Amino acid sequence: MQVILSTSGKCTHLLAQYLPEVDIGTELTEGSIDEESSSSKIARNEYDPSVSALGKEVNKLLSNSAEKRFFGKSSGIPYTPLIMQKRAQYLGKEKADPIHQTLFMKRREQFWDVQSYYSLRIDDSLPDYDFPEEDFMLSLVNLYFTNHNCYLPLLHRPTFENDLKTGLHRIDYMFAGTVLLVCALGARNSYDPRVFDGCNKEAGWQWFEQITPFRTSLQDRSTTTLYELQIHCLSSLYLESVGLWESVWTQVGLALGLAQDVGAHMHRSNPPNARDELWKRAFWVLMFLDVSLACLLGHAVTLHYEDFDLDFPLECDDMFWDHPDPAQNFAQPSEQPSEISFFVNLLKLVNIMSYIKDTVYYSRKPLIVLGGQHRPPETEIISNLDSVLERWIQSIPGHLRWDPNRKEQPFFNQSGFLYITYQYARILIHRPYIPRTFDSQTTSTSYPPVATCLEAAMSCLDVVNVQKQRGYYIESLNVMAFVNSVTLTLLLIVWSGYGSGSDPFISREMQSVFISMEMMKAIENRLPSAGAFWDLFSELVSSEPTDVVSQSAGPSLTQRSVHKKRPREVPHPQVPIQPQYPYPTQFQPLSPEYASPGSWTSPLETEQPALYPSSAPDLTVYVPSTEYNTQATYVPYPTGYLPAPQPYFPDMWPTEVSSDYDLGSFLYHSNNG
Numbered sequence: 001m002q003v004i005l006s007t008s009g010k011c012t013h014l015l016a017q018y019l020p021e022v023d024i025g026t027e028l029t030e031g032s033i034d035e036e037s038s039s040s041k042i043a044r045n046e047y048d049p050s051v052s053a054l055g056k057e058v059n060k061l062l063s064n065s066a067e068k069r070f071f072g073k074s075s076g077i078p079y080t081p082l083i084m085q086k087r088a089q090y091l092g093k094e095k096a097d098p099i100h101q102t103l104f105m106k107r108r109e110q111f112w113d114v115q116s117y118y119s120l121r122i123d124d125s126l127p128d129y130d131f132p133e134e135d136f137m138l139s140l141v142n143l144y145f146t147n148h149n150c151y152l153p154l155l156h157r158p159t160f161e162n163d164l165k166t167g168l169h170r171i172d173y174m175f176a177g178t179v180l181l182v183c184a185l186g187a188r189n190s191y192d193p194r195v196f197d198g199c200n201k202e203a204g205w206q207w208f209e210q211i212t213p214f215r216t217s218l219q220d221r222s223t224t225t226l227y228e229l230q231i232h233c234l235s236s237l238y239l240e241s242v243g244l245w246e247s248v249w250t251q252v253g254l255a256l257g258l259a260q261d262v263g264a265h266m267h268r269s270n271p272p273n274a275r276d277e278l279w280k281r282a283f284w285v286l287m288f289l290d291v292s293l294a295c296l297l298g299h300a301v302t303l304h305y306e307d308f309d310l311d312f313p314l315e316c317d318d319m320f321w322d323h324p325d326p327a328q329n330f331a332q333p334s335e336q337p338s339e340i341s342f343f344v345n346l347l348k349l350v351n352i353m354s355y356i357k358d359t360v361y362y363s364r365k366p367l368i369v370l371g372g373q374h375r376p377p378e379t380e381i382i383s384n385l386d387s388v389l390e391r392w393i394q395s396i397p398g399h400l401r402w403d404p405n406r407k408e409q410p411f412f413n414q415s416g417f418l419y420i421t422y423q424y425a426r427i428l429i430h431r432p433y434i435p436r437t438f439d440s441q442t443t444s445t446s447y448p449p450v451a452t453c454l455e456a457a458m459s460c461l462d463v464v465n466v467q468k469q470r471g472y473y474i475e476s477l478n479v480m481a482f483v484n485s486v487t488l489t490l491l492l493i494v495w496s497g498y499g500s501g502s503d504p505f506i507s508r509e510m511q512s513v514f515i516s517m518e519m520m521k522a523i524e525n526r527l528p529s530a531g532a533f534w535d536l537f538s539e540l541v542s543s544e545p546t547d548v549v550s551q552s553a554g555p556s557l558t559q560r561s562v563h564k565k566r567p568r569e570v571p572h573p574q575v576p577i578q579p580q581y582p583y584p585t586q587f588q589p590l591s592p593e594y595a596s597p598g599s600w601t602s603p604l605e606t607e608q609p610a611l612y613p614s615s616a617p618d619l620t621v622y623v624p625s626t627e628y629n630t631q632a633t634y635v636p637y638p639t640g641y642l643p644a645p646q647p648y649f650p651d652m653w654p655t656e657v658s659s660d661y662d663l664g665s666f667l668y669h670s671n672n673g
């Protein structure tokens with residue numbers, strides 16, 4: 001219990017510091033919070049200054065080149081200069097000789113120098129790249145920044161466009177690589193037939209395939225550059241768009257290793273500057289890709305929260321980086337909401353998802369060495385995870401709260417992206433606890449995990465439905481994958497018997513599945529994975545194991561399941577945004593009267609899910625407006641209670657949880673050091 005109180009205290013303090021507008025009063029026993037946690041600021045786990053200040057000398061020791069490497073605190077190498085200083089003091093010398101003057105004279109070349117056959121020779125001359133025509137290239141660049149950089153702001157648009165205008169891509173092959181990949185990604189959203197270049201390949205492939213790996217050998221000792229890290233980010237995003245998920249996960253892992261090699265994952269105390277911001281953006285884009293793919297594919301997260309210490313990007317839009325008055329650089333006007341706020345809030349959510357992945361889905365029970373305390377109950381941990389997610393959504397600025405009536409772009413799409421990811425994270429917590437067996441005498445509200453997953457899935461697909469009505473879907477593989485995972489959870493609930501009504505084929509849950517399928521159909525020519533999921537869903541909603549939902553380009557209804565995969569078609573830029581395809585009789589959408597917002601009431605609105613008492617304070621939950629809740633509001637939780645699973649989970653899916661759930665600290669990085 002002491003462990004629970006201590007970690008909860010840390011979480012409470014951190015949230016109070018960074019979310020002062022949220023009332024998070026505590027009932028913890030006095031003195032249960034660590035002294036470090038009660039300090040005025042979250043202490044960074046900095047290097048000992050006597051060690052970190054000598055880091056530059058270490059690179060001189062290890063290499064004749066000017067390349068800089070990063071050595072972590074567990075490495076003994078950074079202590080070498082300090083040892084030399086201590087030795088000099090002991091020997092009575094006032095000042096130790098510079099390390100590069102003493103050791104460099106004594107080191108034996110055969111053990112220190114990189115042998116010529118180790119080195120990978122890279123031709124610095126510009127490869128024979130084939131760029132798009134000038135006007136076409138500019139349109140592709142604009143499409144990239146409009147459809148991709150607005151969500152994952154890797155590049156600083158004014159800098160990129162200025163370098164492009166001055167012809168840097170004609171003389172710098174690394175920048176040329178970023179330009180080609182930007183064009184390849186922009187091509188994914190272009191209706192210009194030139195994106196296919198007269199071939200049957202993916203849109204933009206002719207520019208993507210020109211970029212060869214810059215590290216073709218493990219013998220390459222050159223340090224990572226900013227352009228190289230950006231190339232890994234851009235190529236990963238392109239590989240995502242064509243459905244090569246596993247390749248993306250592998251490449252992101254490699255890129256994160258390269259980022260660590262140069263210390264891109266560590267806090268910088270410099271005043272705000274463009275180069276540091278671009279390094280931060282590149283690292284955080286990789287972190288988003290790594291965590292989201294780890295959750296979606298069930299892989300391990302490459303970097304855990306404890307493995308890096310980097311501030312979030314500054315919430316300052318590109319246009320405000322530079323100002324005639326240097327004192328006003330990186331100053332976002334208070335009256336203008338920042339588009340980068342979306343990315344920062346998304347990263348906070350990604351940190352939570354990373355912890356959920358480690359806590360709920362680990363492969364082996366974590367070792368508890370110090371103290372020997374037992375792990376808390378699963379209900380206690382899940383309750384804390386739920387609480388942190390709720391506090392996260394309460395902390396979102398107003399321009400990013402989901403509102404189906406919002407007109408401003410990109411805030412409408414950004415808020416939809418955030419809300420879909422949030423609902424996916426809720427499901428990520430509770431899905432393992434959906435009972436495998438069904439009792440016909442019970443409803444979804446009898447099992448809080450089922451009720452939570454059902455409400456989250458329906459809310460998520462409400463957002464998709466609003467996007468359909470607007471005539472535009474967020475064509476991001478990550479959003480598409482989150483929606484698909486949510487849809488699979490909804491189908492699990494339906495076929496487990498926890499849906500509404502006695503007939504699943506006409507249930508409101510199945511209608512939401514059809515909304516997801518319409519999204520997949522609309523974007524499948526741009527994101528091939530969407531077409532694969534449409535095929536999967538058409539099988540999972542079928543009334544017969546051998547039936548498939550009829551569609552014009554698909555196989556006949558008599559074909560066996562193994563042959564139901566549709567062959568890939570040549571992507572065509574003129575894709576209807578709202579596809580029309582026939583439903584079988586049993587899948588006809590509900591009549592407008594039945595499907596209208598007021599025609600049904602969620603079980604969560606008529607029955608209070610089972611709750612169990614907690615020592616946490618009263619909270620209010622932000623409930624965004626959706627199709628079924630037209631007015632956004634704050635709803636109070638019952639006094640003294642938090643939403644949490646029942647301690648009773650009959651025949652649950654096998655799962656384990658860890659004992660460490662100090663959740664608040666990995667939500668918020670300070671930009672103040």
